[in-house]
Amino acid sequence: MAPFWPVVLKQDNLFLRPLRFRDRRAWLKLREKNQNWFTEWEATIPNEFNEGKASFYQIVRNLSNEARTQRALPFVMTIDGQIAGQITVANINYGSTRSAYIGYWIGEEFAGKGYTPLAVAMAIDHCFQVLKLHRIEIAIRPENTKSLRVVEKLGLRQEGMRPKFLHINGDWRDHLIFAINDDELTESLVSKLKKS
């Protein structure tokens, strides 16, 4: 059987590979440059829990622990070898659920070129074909038109609204839920996306 982690996925000049401690400088630079681009859509921790902002090392350590216990696939997206964004398959559940969530962001300088839909398709294909998961879910704020285009391009099913589902940019926000099941695909999601 293929190892759960580390995993590298590749399509053209887009690679999904593990986020590593040595990515610190490039990752921080990209984040700093794109602060305004992300803020409105950024997950936050409610003030009363006073956890403070996680450092890059804490983020990598937490994600790596999740990967080690087969609960997450923490990918960084690279485009022509440059760190461009992140895509995380998280909350992987087994048993009678076999499901996971996907979250993502990409730097503004790489946006609008279809990289995120391709990255999500690659991650979903891996989850269905290799991990044999049954269902993948993506939660999006109704105001996030750019992200809504990503799931639209992928043909994910809209299932409804979860009120105040996630703490984003300082408050609890409603999210629309989009999902896809493994048996809805007759070919890989990457080839379906490339044909569309």
Ligand SMILES: CC(C)(COP(=O)(O)OP(=O)(O)OC[C@H]1O[C@@H](n2cnc3c(N)ncnc32)[C@H](O)[C@@H]1OP(=O)(O)O)[C@@H](O)C(=O)NCCC(=O)NCCS
């Ligand atoms: C949402 C996001 C990941 C989309 O990634 P992407 O790789 O640009 O995806 P696409 O290339 O398919 O572009 C999606 C839409 O974004 C919009 N868009 C693209 N570039 C843009 C830019 N520079 N400025 C404003 N909108 C832009 C377009 O409407 C595009 O749709 P179109 O292809 O029909 O024109 C990216 O915009 C992002 O990281 N945003 C900030 C963080 C975020 O919202 N994360 C998702 C939380 S659910």
